[in-house]
Amino acid sequence: MFALFTDFGFGGFYVGQMHAVLATEAPGRPIVDLMHDAPAFSPEPAGYLLAALLPFLPEGTIVVAVVDPGVGTERMPVAVRADGRWLVGPDNGMFEPALRRASLSEAWRLDWRPRQLSASFHGRDLFAPAAARIAVSGAVPGAPIGSDRVRRPDRPHDLAEIVHIDGYGNAMTGLRASTLGNGDAVAAGGQPLPRARTFGERPAGSAFWYENSIGLAEIAVNRGSAAELFGLSVGSPVTVSSG
Amino acid sequence: MFALFTDFGFGGFYVGQMHAVLATEAPGRPIVDLMHDAPAFSPEPAGYLLAALLPFLPEGTIVVAVVDPGVGTERMPVAVRADGRWLVGPDNGMFEPALRRASLSEAWRLDWRPRQLSASFHGRDLFAPAAARIAVSGAVPGAPIGSDRVRRPDRPHDLAEIVHIDGYGNAMTGLRASTLGNGDAVAAGGQPLPRARTFGERPAGSAFWYENSIGLAEIAVNRGSAAELFGLSVGSPVTVSSG
Amino acid sequence: MFALFTDFGFGGFYVGQMHAVLATEAPGRPIVDLMHDAPAFSPEPAGYLLAALLPFLPEGTIVVAVVDPGVGTERMPVAVRADGRWLVGPDNGMFEPALRRASLSEAWRLDWRPRQLSASFHGRDLFAPAAARIAVSGAVPGAPIGSDRVRRPDRPHDLAEIVHIDGYGNAMTGLRASTLGNGDAVAAGGQPLPRARTFGERPAGSAFWYENSIGLAEIAVNRGSAAELFGLSVGSPVTVSSG
Numbered sequence: 001m002f003a004l005f006t007d008f009g010f011g012g013f014y015v016g017q018m019h020a021v022l023a024t025e026a027p028g029r030p031i032v033d034l035m036h037d038a039p040a041f042s043p044e045p046a047g048y049l050l051a052a053l054l055p056f057l058p059e060g061t062i063v064v065a066v067v068d069p070g071v072g073t074e075r076m077p078v079a080v081r082a083d084g085r086w087l088v089g090p091d092n093g094m095f096e097p098a099l100r101r102a103s104l105s106e107a108w109r110l111d112w113r114p115r116q117l118s119a120s121f122h123g124r125d126l127f128a129p130a131a132a133r134i135a136v137s138g139a140v141p142g143a144p145i146g147s148d149r150v151r152r153p154d155r156p157h158d159l160a161e162i163v164h165i166d167g168y169g170n171a172m173t174g175l176r177a178s179t180l181g182n183g184d185a186v187a188a189g190g191q192p193l194p195r196a197r198t199f200g201e202r203p204a205g206s207a208f209w210y211e212n213s214i215g216l217a218e219i220a221v222n223r224g225s226a227a228e229l230f231g232l233s234v235g236s237p238v239t240v241s242s243g
Numbered sequence: 244m245f246a247l248f249t250d251f252g253f254g255g256f257y258v259g260q261m262h263a264v265l266a267t268e269a270p271g272r273p274i275v276d277l278m279h280d281a282p283a284f285s286p287e288p289a290g291y292l293l294a295a296l297l298p299f300l301p302e303g304t305i306v307v308a309v310v311d312p313g314v315g316t317e318r319m320p321v322a323v324r325a326d327g328r329w330l331v332g333p334d335n336g337m338f339e340p341a342l343r344r345a346s347l348s349e350a351w352r353l354d355w356r357p358r359q360l361s362a363s364f365h366g367r368d369l370f371a372p373a374a375a376r377i378a379v380s381g382a383v384p385g386a387p388i389g390s391d392r393v394r395r396p397d398r399p400h401d402l403a404e405i406v407h408i409d410g411y412g413n414a415m416t417g418l419r420a421s422t423l424g425n426g427d428a429v430a431a432g433g434q435p436l437p438r439a440r441t442f443g444e445r446p447a448g449s450a451f452w453y454e455n456s457i458g459l460a461e462i463a464v465n466r467g468s469a470a471e472l473f474g475l476s477v478g479s480p481v482t483v484s485s486g
Numbered sequence: 487m488f489a490l491f492t493d494f495g496f497g498g499f500y501v502g503q504m505h506a507v508l509a510t511e512a513p514g515r516p517i518v519d520l521m522h523d524a525p526a527f528s529p530e531p532a533g534y535l536l537a538a539l540l541p542f543l544p545e546g547t548i549v550v551a552v553v554d555p556g557v558g559t560e561r562m563p564v565a566v567r568a569d570g571r572w573l574v575g576p577d578n579g580m581f582e583p584a585l586r587r588a589s590l591s592e593a594w595r596l597d598w599r600p601r602q603l604s605a606s607f608h609g610r611d612l613f614a615p616a617a618a619r620i621a622v623s624g625a626v627p628g629a630p631i632g633s634d635r636v637r638r639p640d641r642p643h644d645l646a647e648i649v650h651i652d653g654y655g656n657a658m659t660g661l662r663a664s665t666l667g668n669g670d671a672v673a674a675g676g677q678p679l680p681r682a683r684t685f686g687e688r689p690a691g692s693a694f695w696y697e698n699s700i701g702l703a704e705i706a707v708n709r710g711s712a713a714e715l716f717g718l719s720v721g722s723p724v725t726v727s728s729g
Contacts, residue, residue, distance in 0.1 A: 001266055003259070009653035010253055010496055013535075013700070016489070016520035017542055023487055023516035024544045030266035034259035040654075041709065049256075056260055056367075058267045069709075072684030119684040121699035124542075167252035168283075198315030198362040213364035214256070223284065223312075244509055246502070253496055273509035277502035292499075299503055299610075301510045410495035411526075441558030441605040456607035457499070466527065466555075 002026070002131060003034040003057055005050055005065040006123060010036055017124045018064065025132035034063070037164075039234045041069040043094035044155070045163040048174035050087075051097035052214040059084035062131045066123040067094055077110035077126055078150055079140045088131045090122070096152040097159075105147045112141035162188060162236040163216075169225025171232045172218045175240070177211030183243020185209075188219055189230035192241050199223075245269070245374060246277040246300055248293055248308040249366060253279055260367045261307065268375035277306070280407075282477045284312040286337035287398070288406040291417035293330075294340035295457040302327035307374045309366040310337055320353035320369055321393055322383045331374045333365070339395040340402075348390045355384035405431060405479040406459075412468025414475045415461045418483070420454030426486020428452075431462055432473035435484050442466075488512070488617060489520040489543055491536055491551040492609060496522055503610045504550065511618035520549070523650075525720045527555040529580035530641070531649040534660035536573075537583035538700040545570035550617045552609040553580055563596035563612055564636055565626045574617045576608070582638040583645075591633045598627035648674060648722040649702075655711025657718045658704045661726070663697030669729020671695075674705055675716035678727050685709075 002022050008014040015036055022031050034053060038046040046067045057063070068090050076091040082102035087095050088110070099105045110130050117125050133141045159174025166172070171188060185192030186209040196208035204223040207230075212218035219226045219238075226232065245265050251257040258279055265274050277296060281289040289310040300306070311333045319334040325345035330338050331353070342348045353373050360368050376384045402417025409415070414431060428435030429452040439451035447466040450473075455461035460481075462469045469475065488508050494500040501522055508517050520539060524532040532553045543549070554576045562577040568588035573581050574596070585591045596616050603611045619627045645660025652658070657674060671678030672695040682694035690709040693716075698704035705712045705724075712718065 001263065003263065011523050012650065012652045013521040013539055014652075016518050017539075019516070019518045020487065020489065020520070020543055020547075023518060027516070030262070030270070032259050032262045032266060034263070035256045037254050053256055053260075057263055061263075070686065073686035118699040119696070124699065164255060166255045166257075200313065200316035210362070213361040213367065244506065246506065273505070273513070275502050275505045275509060277506070278499045280497050296499055296503075300506055304506075407498065409498045409500075443556065443559035453605070456604040456610065 001058060001061045002029055002031045002135070003061050003063045004031065004036065005034045005038055005063055006036050007038045007040040007046070007067045008036050008123070014121070014123065018128045021124055021128040022132055025129055026135040029135055038067050039163060041067070042234065043067045043092040045159060045161055045174055045234060047094040047097045048159045049163050050094060051101055052216050054082065054085050054098055056214065057085055062086040062088060062135055064123065064127050064131045065089040065094060066127055068092065068122065071122055072119045077122070077130070078107060079110055079130065079134060079142065080105060080107045080147065080150060086134060088127050088134065091150050093152045093155070095150055096155050099147060099151060100157070107145050107147040107150050108140040108142045109145050110140065110142040160238045160240070162232050162234055162238065164234065165227045165232065169227040170218050170220045171226045172212060172216050173238045175217040175238065176215055177217045178215060180217055180240060181243055185241045185243060186217055186219060186238060187241070188236055188238045189232050193219060244301060244304045245272060245274045245378070246304050246306045247274065247279065248277045248281055248306055249279050250281045250283040250289070250310045251279050257364070257366065261371045264367055264371040265375055268372055269378040272378055281310050282406060284310070285477065286310045286335040288402060288404055288417055288477060290337040290340045291402045292406050293337065294344055295459050297325065297328050297341055299457065300328055305329040305331060305374045305378055307366065307370050308332040308337060309370055311335065311365065314365055315362045320373070321350060322353055322373065322377060322385065323348060323350045323390065323393060329377060331370050331377065334393050336395045336398070338393055339398050342390060342394060343400070350388050350390040350393050351383040351385045352388050353383065353385040403481045403483070405475050405477055405481065407477065408470045408475065412470040413461050413463045414469045415455060415459050416481045418460040418481065419458055420460045421458060423460055423483060424486055428484045428486060429460055429462060429481060430484070431479055431481045432475050436462060487516045487518060487544060487547045488621070489518045489547050489549045490522065491520045491524055491549055492522050493524045493526040493532070493553045494522050494609070500607070500609065504614045507610055507614040508618055511615055512621040515621055524553050525649060527553070528720065529553045529578040531645055531647055531660055531720060533580040533583045534645045535649050536580060537587055538702050540568065540571050540584055542700065543571055548572040548574060548617045548621055550609065550613050551575040551580060552613055554578065554608065557608055558605045563616070564593060565596055565616065565620065565628065566591060566593045566633065566636060572620060574613050574620070577636050579638045579641070581636055582641050585633060585637060586643070593631050593633040593636050594626040594628045595631050596626065596628040646724045646726070648718050648720055648724060650720065651713045651718065655713040656704050656706045657712045658698060658702050659724045661703040661724065662701055663703045664701060666703055666726060667729055671727045671729060672703055672705060672724060673727070674722055674724045675718050679705060
């Protein structure tokens with residue numbers, strides 16, 4: 001299975017052209033649009049989202065993961081394998097949280113290059129074809145490198161920022177709920193909020209945080225928009241106070 | 244074939260994770276994103292849209308239909324079969340219009356549960372895997388119940404409300420055009436509008452209603468936005484006056 | 487492979503119903519959503535985008551291409567083949583740029599009609615089923631016509647207009663970059679802009695034009711929105727001044 005994780009949005013032809021490449025060069029494999037509104041131009045928060053999403057993909061999945069503000073400049077194209085799932089994309093730190101949490105990790109420098117490489121769309125021209133080659137041959141078209149080469153040891157274990165706002169206005173943080181206590185309060189752009197288990201246990205209009213469906217602490221308002229209520233966007237800082 | 248009908252929107256990873264589950268647990272079957280902007284948190288109007296869409300899906304299609312404001316509270320997970328098409332989701336009344344219009348209907352309580360059930364995303368954790376099991380085995384992982392158990396006999400046959408605004412600003416009602424006369428006028432947020440057959444037969448800027456491509460009465464403006472002109476949104480009331 | 491190119495947007499059920507038709511009537515073939523925000527109601531600029539996208543699709547691809555402001559009025563349903571790729575849709579001039587640039591082109595009038603043809607959704611009722619028939623049988627359900635019948639010889643070779651704004655606010659023109667010189671400046675709604683090779687070679691906030699990933703001249707601002715800065719939308723005129 002291929003999974004696409006990008007900040008391209010569904011508008012335009014970017015996603016469609018990546019599908020066309022994968023369906024042509026590695027036919028017969030499902031292609032899942034995991035997420036195309038990853039934090040725009042922001043590999044760091046995107047990486048914490050990506051790491052939280054990986055356990056929900058079957059082993060063997062090849063994730064083409066492109067949040068690439070540096071496209072057209074020098075950065076190493078890489079493939080990594082973290083606990084059986086592949087990540088293919090530019091080396092810009094986005095894979096750090098996934099690698100740090102994996103029991104087993106490997107890394108390769110992608111050496112394959114297309115005949116024609118556009119300056120602005122390496123997702124289509126380089127990363128999708130490389131992913132297709134991995135799927136078809138089971139091997140990376142490149143050289144193994146120490147996985148230290150793609151690590152960012154200075155990054156925090158969890159990110160105290162908003163990393164995604166969903167269509168309902170729920171504001172996901174880069175904090176794993178498992179690292180927080182039941183009595184901990186989470187604040188972003190307002191007063192500290194208590195923990196809840198479900199939306200249903202709170203009255204309409206009330207704000208809280210809860211462990212969302214991918215294990216992250218998420219700020220929400222039952223039948224309302226937390227993002228609007230607290231003026232949150234991707235990158236807004238989050239604080240935790242112990243209960 | 245699987246068809247997904249939700250109010251999740253295409254943003255974020257909700258739709259992608261459902262695809263990943265279906266492609267993993269019931270490989271080789273097409274997965275169609277029928278609609279992901281069903282009326283948000285509103286199973287009643289969503290049900291009238293869903294019923295209008297079913298005849299366009301081939302028999303045997305398994306629709307994972309999740310508009311689920313009650314997620315995390317008690318409501319029965321169900322599967323129903325209406326004239327050969329499966330509907331899998333929470334029992335919240337959304338299936339009533341489809342069941343009422345079907346010649347043959349059956350219902351099951353879903354008894355299967357995943358090892359891990361998140362509080363907020365039963366679409367991924369419960370309904371998609373149950374749909375996959377139906378596809379693979381041809382049987383529902385649960386007990387047959389009388390289809391009366393999932394009915395809502397007090398609901399109207401057709402819903403005199405706006406149930407969807409499309410990208411052009413056309414405002415779909417929950418009224419089947421076949422229940423209206425050619426001389427009937429339909430009003431929503433303004434003066435009663437006459438019936439037209441096509442956009443082309445009306446001058447640009449003129450408002451009318453017509454039978455849309457799924458058989459519902461739809462309020463439209465040729466080369467304009469009916470939703471903007473009349474201030475309509477999902478839930479706006481609609482009135483019919485006889486011609 | 488099928489590719490869909492429409493102005494339907496991803497909202498609602500339009501795209502989903504086309505997928506359902508194709509997956510049912512020509513099973514087992516990939517269906518790529520190439521683009522669903524083609525210039526709305528505007529076959530002329532849409533055609534220049536479409537022609538730029540075709541070389542990136544494998545030979546044999548069947549593009550269902552529906553930008554159809556005339557739906558419900560008289561216009562000939564057609565299929566054309568341009569250098570090995572099929573285009574199926576209404577004859578409204580959208581295929582002109584692709585045909586003009588093709589070495590080999592053929593055209594057919596689609597004579598097949600469905601039992602039930604809605605007044606407003608020929609993409610689902612006529613063009614997708616015709617595309618499925620072409621895929622399954624290898625033949626067009628209709629009569630060959632001279633490709634002159636679908637040509638528009640009065641159209642320009644390249645279109646000096648904005649034809650698409652992407653999610654980042656980059657403004658694509660209908661001008662192939664290969665027709666422009668390195669010293670040529672491109673202006674749209676403001677001062678003439680110099681050419682750049684990549685985003686990375688310009689400072690943040692600076693405006694320029696460059697050859698985008700499908701070969702068109704595109705007006706962009708590094709880490710900014712050209713559409714906002716210059717007030718551009720689809721149809722905005724573009725001028726070129728020689729360097």
